[in-house]
Amino acid sequence: MADVHPNLAPLSELDLNTIYRRLDAIRGDGGNAGARFSNWARTYSCRPAAIFEPRNEDDCRLVVELGRREGKTVRAVGVGHSPSDLACTDGYLVKMGKLNQLVELQSPPLTNIPAQVNEEKKIVVSQPGITLSALRIALEPHNLALPNVGSIAAQTLAGAVATATHGSGLKDGVISSHVLSLTILLSDGSEMRCSKTDHSDLFYASLCGLGSTGIILELELSVEEKLSFKDVRFSTSFDHAVRDLEELAHSSQYTRMWWFPQTNVVQVSLSDPTSESKKPQRSWSITPLIQFHLTQFLLLLGLIFPVFNLWAGYLVSWFVRGKTVTIDEGHKIFNLDYQYLQHTLEFALPISSAPNCLRDLRTYFDKEHKNPYGLRPHFPVEIRFSEEDEIWLSPSYGRRTCWIGIAQYKPFGFDVPHEELFSNFTRILLLHDARPHWAKAHNLGPGPLRKLFPHFDDFVETVKKYDPIGMFRNEYVERHILSGS
Ligand SMILES: Cc1cc2nc3c(=O)[nH]c(=O)nc-3n(C[C@H](O)[C@H](O)[C@H](O)COP(=O)(O)OP(=O)(O)OC[C@H]3O[C@@H](n4cnc5c(N)ncnc54)[C@H](O)[C@@H]3O)c2cc1C
Incomplete structure (x- = not known):
């Protein structure tokens, strides 16, 4: 395989003690084997054999060399925001957060980009561990921005790409669809640039x-001119929102919807680029803060007295009832400020199937709400859109997509029951040809997933081809993809 660093002294000549000594400098667990790693929402955790925090690519090569010699698995992670055990491992866990710079292309480049950012072509080359918010800040002086950001920007670029993280709007595909090339460190220690x-x-x-x-190790991606956006938000009834779903999805570049099943109100957000002057959300407004804490308090009470979950739904529907117009920079429009720790599940389905799927979900939620002992889903149900793409395991592969996501929040960190609700949600979504968001904790195995993803077997073959020793597997990947293959 092509090695883009042919002049480096072969790591295979180092003895194990030298490797251990060098890696001591980048132990992220203070040398404490078996230290716990948890995801952001503290819903999944593991005890890796060791945690490393590489400062550069050489450190990554050393970890891979050690993994190969010891027959240990190696898992690169970003900031652990995946709401599942996707980032977990009992092997070596490699936190990529220190590889967080924009970089120059090394020779020979796939494209002729002389510097970190090519303003004319709107292309940037970056290390993997940069967060989306740090990338935004680095792009700003060049008047450039990432296309189509999601609800948060705390994720690393590679973490977002490796999970087909999406924003909302039919103008763009998932974040991975903006990637032009990748440089990847393989299990045999070589590096390969692919496109x-x-x-x-x-x-x-x-x-x-x-x-x-x-x-x-490196991503080359296309970016866009930095623009201001006008975001118009209004509430409508569930029936109207679902009847007009496709029209609403097409009526702005970035359409999002939040459905409150307790009241069957849907808040719609339509965002488009604008040259109008700024009209930010009132900075002195304390409404979002009150809403955040009051809702969290009601959800906490709802753990003991489920009726409070309904009241919390009524309250938030009331807060979002009016029409608002905001004009601001993209990240201020698209990133949501406050996030509760949460269990969450999301599926992607053809946009044409979404109205019937949402109606089925409504029938189900209404049934639960009417039952005094029924399950009490939290809110809102998030409805988003993305353009189709050609990425093998992307949930929007080959089809214009509507994403439907639910969350059960952990008020003040207290856990909430969610398994039965999520399994009923999954059952309904699967009736409508939906595919799971890989970062979220779905329960589908290789059998059903193979039917949902046309390139599932190509993916499996490619993993085996480039990682024949299984270095980069973990329990999640075995359970959902590779078992039985
Ligand atoms: C509050 C919240 C809001 C969210 N909002 C959205 C949203 O709007 N849209 C959406 O689609 N998703 C959303 N997500 C999911 C999130 O975008 C993904 O889980 C994303 O992967 C998290 O990035 P991370 O850096 O934390 O990656 P991690 O969770 O640490 O890792 C995710 C995957 O990336 C792989 N990975 C990381 N770095 C590398 C690397 N250098 N090389 C190879 N593989 C690597 C890991 O092995 C793992 O498989 C949200 C999650 C949370 C908690």
């Missing part, structure tokens, strides 16, 4: 590769 034309199997597998093809 649509070079090693395309590795490229299409790694764009939503769940960390299982190798460690992404």
Whole structure:
């Protein structure tokens, strides 16, 4: 395999003690084997054999060398925001957060980009561990921005790419669809640059590769001119929102909806680029803060007295009832400020199937609400959209997509029952040809997933081809993808 660092002294000549000594400097667990790693929402955790925090690519190569010699698995992670055990491992866990710079392309580049950012072509080359918010800040002086951001910007670029993280709007595909090339450290210690034309199997597998093809060391991606957006929000009834769903999805570049099943109110957000002058959300407004804390308090009470969950739904529906117009920078419009720790599940389905699916969900939620002992779903149900793409494991592969997501929040960190609700939600979504968001804790195995993802077997073959020793597998990948293959 092509090695883009042919002049480096071969790591295979180092003895194990030298490798251990060098890696001591980057132990992220203070040398405490078995230290616990938890995801952001503290819903999943594991005890890796060791946690490393590489400062550079050489450190990554050293970890892979150690993993190969010891027969240990290696898992690159970002900031652990995946609401599942996707980032967990009992092998070596590699936190990529210190590889967080924009970089120059090394020779020979796939495209002729002389510097970190090519303003004319709107292309940037970055290390994997940069967070989306740090990337936004780095792009700002060049008047550039990431296309289509999601609800938060705390994720690392590679973490977002490896899970096909999406924002909302039919103008764009998932974040991975803006990637032009990747440089990947493979389990044999070599590095491979891949794109649509070079090693395309590795490229299409790694764009939503769940960390299982190798460690992404560098990403080349297209960005956009930085724009201001006008965001118009209004509430409508569930029936109207669902009847007009496709029309609403097409009526702005970035359409999002939040459905409150307790009241069957849907808040709609339509956002488009604008040259109008700024009209920010009132900075002195304390409404979002009150809403955040009051709702959390009601959800806490709802753990003991389920009726409070309904009241919390009524309250938030009331808060969002009016029409608002905000004009501001993209991240201030699209990123949501306050997030509760949460269990969450999301599916992607063809946009044409979404109205009937939402009606089925409504029938189900109404039934639960009418039952005094029924389950009490939290809110809102998030409804978002993205353009189709050609990434093998992307949930929006080959079809214009509507994403439907639910969350059960953990008020003040207290856990909430969610399994039965999520399994009923899954059952309904699957009736409508829906595919799971890989970062979220779905319960589908290789059998059903193979039917949902046309390139599932290509993905499996590619993982085996580039990682024949299984270095980059973890329990999640085995359970959902590789078992039985
Ligand atoms: C509050 C919240 C809001 C969210 N909002 C959205 C949203 O709006 N839209 C959406 O689609 N998702 C959303 N997510 C999900 C989130 O975008 C994904 O889980 C994302 O992967 C998190 O990035 P991370 O850096 O934390 O990656 P991690 O969770 O640490 O890792 C995720 C995957 O990326 C792989 N990975 C990380 N770095 C590398 C690397 N260098 N090389 C190879 N593989 C690597 C890991 O192995 C793992 O498989 C949200 C999650 C939370 C908690």
